[in-house]
Amino acid sequence: MDFTDVDLPGEAPQDSGAADPKELKVLLLEDESQIKSPTRKLLARIRGYHSIVVRVTDEKAALAAMARNEFQVHFLRSDFANGGALRLLNEARLSGCAGPVIVLTGPSDGGDVLEFVKAGATDCLPLDELNGAVLQRTVRYAIDRHHILDALRASEEQNRALLNAIPDAMYLVGKNGRFLDFKPHRSAWSLTKPPLDLVGKMVDEVTSPALAWLTLERVEQTLRTGRVQAYEYQLPIEGIPRAFEARVIAVGEDKTLAIVRDISERKQAEAQIHRHMQRLEALHTIDTAINGSLDITLTLSVVLSQVTSKLEVDAADILLLNGVTQTLDCAASRGFLSAGPERIHLPLGIGYAGRVILQQKMLHIPNLATQDGDVVRAPLLAEEQFAAYFGVPLISKGRVKGVLEIFHRSVLDPDEEWMSFLDSLAEQAAIAVDNMMLFDELQASNLQLQLAHETTLEGWSRALELRDIETHGHAQRVTDMTLDLAHTLGVSQPDLCHVRHGALLHDIGKMGIPDSILLKPGPLSEDEWEVMRRHPLYAQELLMPIQQLREALDIPLNHHEHWDGGGYPRGLSGERIPLPARIFSVVDVWDALNSDRPYRKAWAQDEVRDYLKTGRGGQFDPQVVDLFLKELAGSEVRN
Secondary structure, three states: OEEEEOOOOOOOOOOOOOOOOEEEEEEEEOOHHHOOOOHHHHHOOOOOEEEEEEEEOOHHHHHHHHHOOOOOEEEEEOOHHHHOHHHHHHHHHHOOOOOOEEEEEOOOOHHHHHHHHHOOOOEEEEHHHOOHHHHHHHHHHHHHHHHHHHHHHHHHHHHHHHHHHOOOEEEEEEOOOEEEEEEOOOOOOOOOOOOOOOOOOEHHHHOOHHHHHHHHHHHHHHHHHOOOEEEEEEEEEOOEEEEEEEEEEEEOOOEEEEEEEEOHHHHHHHHHHHHHHHHHHHHHHHHHHHHHOOOHHHHHHHHHHHHHHHOOOOEEEEEEEEOOOOEEEEEEEEOOOOOHHHHOEEEOOOHHHHHHHHHOOOEEEOOHHHOOOOOOOHHHHHHHOOOEEEEEEEEEOOEEEEEEEEEEOOOOOOOHHHHHHHHHHHHHHHHHHHHHHOHHHHHHHHHHHHHHHHHHHHHHHHHHHHHHOOOOOHHHHHHHHHHHHHHHOOOOHHHHHHHHHHHHOOOHHHHHOOHHHHOOOOOOOHHHHHHHOOHHHHHHHHHOOOHHHHHHOHHHHHOOOOOOOOOOOOOOOHHHOOHHHHHHHHHHHHHHHOOOEOOEOOOOHHHHHHHHHHHEOOOEOHHHHHHHHHHHHHHHHHO
């Protein structure tokens, strides 16, 4: 390698008048026979630059130097390496040379210029036209172009990284149903399994006819109306059904963008909440039957109806302990194909039910075909073709009253939630039996039932906090403060129960808000706020069918109404807003601003007090604000 610096004896680099010429490191690739050419000297004296020129005459060393990307610009003689300059340029680009390369061509290279450009040359300069002005323009152009391309590449990489970070799948679909581009889902395939290269394929080539028809219909509607079309569908992934939500957006006049999100977890959460609601209603139905009738047969029929429907099992019965005959007698049954259960009188200790009584704990037999522990009822079980069995002792006040039995005609492998609900139903059945036997102990039994009911509501509110990423304990804190303030304002004891339920479930309507809006980390758009403001109405839809919770609707429906009428969803004002909602709105804002959230830190308490004072008469009932701040001050003094 022959290194020659521009600062030759007796020479000084020229510049364009700048006080500090830019340093320019140049790699010159020319053969030894060309060392006496004026090229090196011209490169060393480019106006506006302090040039450092490194000359390389060996082809191998040239490739290594270019691959290191140490030079701002490379000059390659077209006749370098005995005519191998084009090959060298191709190899250098493959080896990672990213800097600009300017090819110096001779008079006979006219036909090769295009090949050099194809190989990645930034520019081609005829040697016989080389002069300082041309070099200055060419170098500046090459360096500026290189910087621009680098910036573009960096921007493209950043955009690609941002796009890949989005978990949703994206499909660019033409109006004829052909895929133009796509980005697959990050965690699961949302259209095809196994994944395919979709570009150029038709929608109906790669998915089911039903899903293809649905997709093409939405594409046509989007292009025709210009409005976003949304739909949901299911697709089995590795044998497990997954739920997806698709939104089709027009892109120009003949293309649409389909954004597909996996909503399986959201659907599972909604299904879980729905099951909670159904089971809460079941508990209430049984409670009503216990309180409304002294007919034990009718009450136990209601219990078994809820057991079979809510646990989704084929059959169930209740065997009661007869203290006189020391037998277990069938008091009620449901789901059996024969009338056999009604004639059952099992001696104590015999069969599965007898084991449950003696051990006083649940018995689960997953496969009855492998068991012979119930000789008395073996013909009945075989005739009914039952496969799985559960027996739960009915225990009240420490005494066994009987057995709740569940039968299913296929394998039954329930989860903990199912088992917990079975326990609750068994407890209620035991309460029902005890109620019929000892009516004077009904109040104590109902207290246990109500406690189970309240625990379910509290668990429900905690599940809502988890979905809405609320501060842990928010629902319980605002409930306690609301009850204290309502009591001070003279709300009656029966109504305080409804206030408690309403406070616990104040945001139940957010179950109807999509995750993309509810969990959005940044500010909501006006359209998104319009959806968010519907959650009080969703609460009304969810709670109204449950008779016991209708009177608790004051808070879920009205806690976003403002004293001056500027709230939602109905724009109520003043005392038209129910008092529990006016109380809760103050408490809710106090706790929310005092708590850390993912999008902000908690406010100082003085700031929150000032906010409440500013909002009295506007957002808040002045009387409630004044009393709340007074009670708060008194609490701080006592503490």
